Amino acid sequence: MQPVLLDLAASSPLDPKVRDCLIQHLDEVHGNPSSRHALGTRARQVMEEARRQLARCVGAAPKSIVFTSGGTEANNLGVLGSVPRQGPGRILVGPTEHASVRLATAQLAREGFDVETLRLTRDGQLDLDHATERMNEDVLLVTQMLVSNELGTHYPVKQLARLARARCGKVHFHCDGVQALGKIDLDLEDLGVDSLAISAHKIHGPKGLGALALGPNSRTGPLIFGGSQEGGLRPGTENVPSIAAFSLAADLAHEGRHAFQESAEVCRRELEEALTGISLVYQDSMDGARILQTIGCVKSICAVHLPGPPAEVWQHHLEKHGVFIGVGSACQSTSKEVSPALLALGLDASSARQIARFSFSRETTPNDISIAANALHKVARSLDKLSP
Known part of the structure; x- marks a missing residue:
């Protein structure tokens, strides 16, 4: 059985179409996308088309898509890469965040930031009244997931982002969208967030690949150094076959x-x-x-x-x-x-x-x-x- x-x-599990796409590109695309010869150009073309396709699925500009090793890295980049290297400053964290966000903000607390967790109402929704009370111009970062990975709750991120813009000045708003892609309409511009994390293997794509979509006012900087790939935000040679497969998986999830x-x-x-x-x-x-x-x-x-x-x-x-x-x-x-x-x-x-x-x-x-x-x-x- x-x-x-x-x-x-x-x-x-991998969608059969996604698996075929992955195998095809493993067989046919061998160049480093940073190389300036024909094989590198071909790899770069495949990668940039995948970037455009993925951007359409999340309502972002293609140049804003940063490929990562998964949702965990994307969340870390969106959180740790978006605040100064040390405190002071206040950070507001959603009450049901994934460990990759929660532990990243715990690290910021050790570095001198004042980290505070938001609350849920009795019916399991985000308490926007409490969030409003906690917001002021000292808040540098707000992070709130869009769909809970444990409860399935769809949180009012758009409303929270608007509140943050109105009350917190130059705040960076990060959103974990890993469980949202393919389940609900997903549009970074409409949400009004500065960074949005997504992952491939949650939508019948390959493991070990994710992305961070950045808004036009994002101040995200790199966590690792060593090259100019991904706009300098995520150095290292890109995994082009998996990127192509990820974009197809995202397109299938988005359309379906x-x-x-x-x-x-x-x-x-x-x-x-x-x-x-x-x-x-x-x-x-x-x-x-x-x-x-x-x-x-x-x-x-x-x-x-x-x-x-x-x-x-x-x-x-x-x-x-x-x-x-x-x-x-x-x-x-x-x-x-x-x-x-x-x-x-x-x-x-x-x-x-x-x-x-x-x-x-x-x-x-x-x-x-x-x-x-x-x-x-x-x-x-x-x-x-x-x-x-």
Whole structure:
């Protein structure tokens, strides 16, 4: 039986068209795009066409696209590359940021900056009133993800960016858009942000490649040195075959985003129905499975409360049935730390450990959800037998 992958916010398999594109360019494009001979010119042409194609998908100017090794590097460049080398100054950080943003701002705190985390409302949305209160001209950087990688919440980045422009003077606004590409309309100019991070392997593209799109007023500088590639912001020879494959993956995701929104909604409803019949006696009371509901969620990322033991136990049992789900962010899967995103939602540590992530891509079908539902019920029965 084919495995059912429902951890697609962590990574996604290569689209066959993207794989063919990657192999073709590995076979045919051998030059260094910085070389001044014909092979270098050909490589540079391929790369610049890919840059134009990717820019169209995110509403940015082609010259603003900086290719990186992935979303983590793009976030680090957008955060660390956009403030002075040392404090003082204030930085406002979204309450559910990915570790690549959160730990980058923690480094800035060690360098003398005053770093403050924004808040969520009770319904899981960004608290814009609190954010407004914390803004003044001392704020040098605001960073807020567009779509939560753990909760699926679509945050009001456009409104927050407008507030920052009005209240913070020469602020740099960075946005982690990794989970937004291919799921919602994505337009850097419309959002009004200064830098936007995206990644290839979340949209059926190759691993090890991402990009940072920069707004016209961005003040981002390099973190590494050694060459003039990518406008001097990311020195090193570019991976042209993967860049070509990334741009195709982005184009497919962008063009198919509305159809994906519809199919993801169907899959989410199927999952919600499947969860209604799953419950366990836990801590002397009946505990049922359910999707955490936050305002403004994309349909393709579902934070699911699973009853009884920690979600990791469910994860390993489901794996035996060929169903693969996520627990927390994949980038922190080896850490015992409770998810800061779930704590920001108001859950205690015990409840946060009961949250699993079911996430879909455009390849997920209702049949996949049906298989997962059967597996969930089997695991529930086996766990119920083990209950004291």
